[in-house]
Amino acid sequence: MPDIATWKKIGIMGGTFNPIHTGHLLLAQWAMEEAGLDGVIFMPTGNSYMKDKEEMLPGSERLAMTQLAIQDRECFSCSDLEVKRGGNTYTYETLEALRSMYPQSRLYFIAGADCLFNIEKWYCPQKIFENCVLLAASRSGAPMEALEKKRCELTEAYGAEILLMAFPNMEISSTDIRRRRRLGRSIRYLVPDRVREYIVRNHFYEGL
Ligand code: ATP
Ligand code: MG
DSSP: OOOGGGOSEEEEEEEOOTTOOHHHHHHHHHHHHHHTOSEEEEEEOSSOSSSOSTTOOOHHHHHHHHHHHHTTOTTEEEOOHHHHHOSOOOHHHHHHHHHHHSTTSEEEEEEEHHHHHHGGGSSOHHHHHHHOEEEEEOOTTOOHHHHHHHHHHHHHHHOOOEEEEOOOOOOOOHHHHHHHHHTTOOOBTTBOHHHHHHHHHTTTTTTO
16 A cells, blocks of 8 residues: 655546546546656545436445556555545545645646536635645647636636646547447457456446
8 A cells, every 4th residue: 555645746536437447547647747746546436416326336336446447556546535425525525634634745636627617616616726736637629728718717716726737638438438338339448457347247337
């Protein structure tokens, strides 16, 4: 187990991870290099109030897949904080909890561009920005200029500290992976092998 308390710059990779995929892992890797992070904590959400519940696997299973995906990386860790908390999970609460667990460290919340455009709808955006630097990556369809504009707006409105990161366009999403499973198509290379085997063995996302 990595000793997170020794990490000075901690990346937080939040997501539903339903399932975790190569895009998430590459994003975490890029963020580490881009911002010089010591490591990244993957944080699967509890039962999100924003997501369609039907296809949502229980937190315990999304956490299990996340663990399988990162188990061979010393600088990747995974947390059950949100899954255990149950009910709606709010990012600001998680960040406050992590701040008190690791008071010596700086937190970097890693997110795709879609999140940057949504974040004001999240609960207490002010408290999110007070507790972390937001590291936002471009994602399909969101050009850098649009991101830059949003960054300025958020900095003005909340004093937010936001780093933008150019990220290759990867048309990988959990939605598409679930769709492929429904259609009986392969998800090889879209998710790590151990995750794929776990999904297939447990018949996840079939015929939903
Ligand atoms: P879904 O399709 O179910 O919404 P997702 O693929 O968007 O799933 P999430 O768990 O919602 O995955 O995303 C977690 C984080 O990873 C978000 O910040 C999201 O923007 C980012 N992310 C996911 N896939 C990519 C990708 N291909 N490129 C860049 N960022 C991504
Ligand atoms: Mg998403």
